[in-house]
Amino acid sequence: MKIRDLENVLEKWAPLSLQEDYDNSGLLVGDRNKDISSVLVSLDVTEDVIMEAIKKNANVIVSHHPIIFKTLRSLTGKNEVERCVELAIKNEVALYAIHTNLDKISGGVSFALGNALGLLNMKILSQDISKMYHLVTHVPKDFSERVSESLFNAGAGKLGNYDQSKFVVSGKGSFRPLESSRPFKGEIGILEEQDEDRIEVLVAPEFKYQVERALFESHPYEEISYAWIELSNFDTNKGFGAIGDLPVEHSEEEFIKKIKKILNLKSFRYTKSRNGMINKVAVCGGAGVKLLSDAIASNCDAFLTSDISYHTFFDAKKRIFLADIGHWESEQHTIDLIADYIRSKMTNFAVTKTESNTNPIIIS
Numbered sequence: 001m002k003i004r005d006l007e008n009v010l011e012k013w014a015p016l017s018l019q020e021d022y023d024n025s026g027l028l029v030g031d032r033n034k035d036i037s038s039v040l041v042s043l044d045v046t047e048d049v050i051m052e053a054i055k056k057n058a059n060v061i062v063s064h065h066p067i068i069f070k071t072l073r074s075l076t077g078k079n080e081v082e083r084c085v086e087l088a089i090k091n092e093v094a095l096y097a098i099h100t101n102l103d104k105i106s107g108g109v110s111f112a113l114g115n116a117l118g119l120l121n122m123k124i125l126s127q128d129i130s131k132m133y134h135l136v137t138h139v140p141k142d143f144s145e146r147v148s149e150s151l152f153n154a155g156a157g158k159l160g161n162y163d164q165s166k167f168v169v170s171g172k173g174s175f176r177p178l179e180s181s182r183p184f185k186g187e188i189g190i191l192e193e194q195d196e197d198r199i200e201v202l203v204a205p206e207f208k209y210q211v212e213r214a215l216f217e218s219h220p221y222e223e224i225s226y227a228w229i230e231l232s233n234f235d236t237n238k239g240f241g242a243i244g245d246l247p248v249e250h251s252e253e254e255f256i257k258k259i260k261k262i263l264n265l266k267s268f269r270y271t272k273s274r275n276g277m278i279n280k281v282a283v284c285g286g287a288g289v290k291l292l293s294d295a296i297a298s299n300c301d302a303f304l305t306s307d308i309s310y311h312t313f314f315d316a317k318k319r320i321f322l323a324d325i326g327h328w329e330s331e332q333h334t335i336d337l338i339a340d341y342i343r344s345k346m347t348n349f350a351v352t353k354t355e356s357n358t359n360p361i362i363i364s
């Protein structure tokens with residue numbers, strides 16, 4: 001197994017094209033053609049985490065936060081970022097980040113937090129408003145299944161809770177190969193007829209590149225006709241945050257106890273809820289306060305996220321139970337999420353979770 005194979009598995013789950021403009025997810029350090037010895041999963045990359053990887057003979061670290069985030073102008077060891085990058089290169093430890101692309105998929109970072117809190121009927125809190133596409137192409141009948149399968153494997157055909165959706169109509173295509181052509185069938189200068197299927201498959205925008213590449217790899221024609229058509233359907237399965245219901249109604253006090261127990265918190269900051277009872281809960285792992293209005297508009301009783309400023313609490317007071325549960329604390333379940341996913345898809349190497357607590361904030 002090469003590092004490239006791990007990239008493919010992770011990017012089929014959380015495509016890089018989903019990441020925000022400011023982000024820097026993907027392979028940041030390392031040679032993708034190297035074999036994987038083992039993988040270490042962490043929220044952050046620190047010098048301790050890299051030393052742990054070296055000790056455990058792991059040559060890939062998959063982290064949620066990208067170590068290279070702002071422009072890296074030098075490698076002189078003047079701060080931890082520069083020292084980490086240097087240490088990783090010297091010891092041939094590859095660094096891979098899966099950040100806002102993992103925040104935005106259904107079942108991603110916020111869902112891991114929601115699951116830990118026992119939320120039911122979870123869905124995306126703030127949906128991306130990207131439109132879906134149809135890929136339309138004509139394929140010789142005998143190759144119809146092969147091409148469809150290849151498109152599905154590249155991410156086509158998914159809408160909501162459905163996959164492998166396509167529309168096929170059969171007909172007759174024709175072409176005349178000209179000088180210098182290398183036709184799939186027929187002779188130069190002679191009109192050729194071919195039984196063809198017109199295939200139409202749904203494609204979410206983040207899979208367009210992979211699906212188009214799969215089309216070219218699986219289609220037998222030298223010249224392929226295809227079209228991308230923008231649909232009116234929105235992809236409702238991508239976006240930040242998650243929303244769900246508690247299995248039973250909680251009083252504010254019960255909910256506070258639950259949060260402390262599950263997230264292992266001594267204390268946290270919050271505002272009072274509108275009526276003292278909590279049923280519907282919104283969560284966003286990491287700094288998600290920009291979703292406060294979505295949580296209020298969705299009629300949530302509570303919204304849990306991190307990095308909330310003093311004045312933002314005024315916006316929430318008596319409208320929604322707004323809680324700052326800490327950045328690391330809100331994303332702690334992401335380590336299990338990533339490790340379990342890699343283990344479920346790749347069994348040829350060991351996947352371990354970091355033993356270092358990378359949270360730089362101490363609460364006393």
Ligand SMILES: [Zn+2]
Binds near residue numbers: 065285286327
């Ligand atoms: Zn974060």
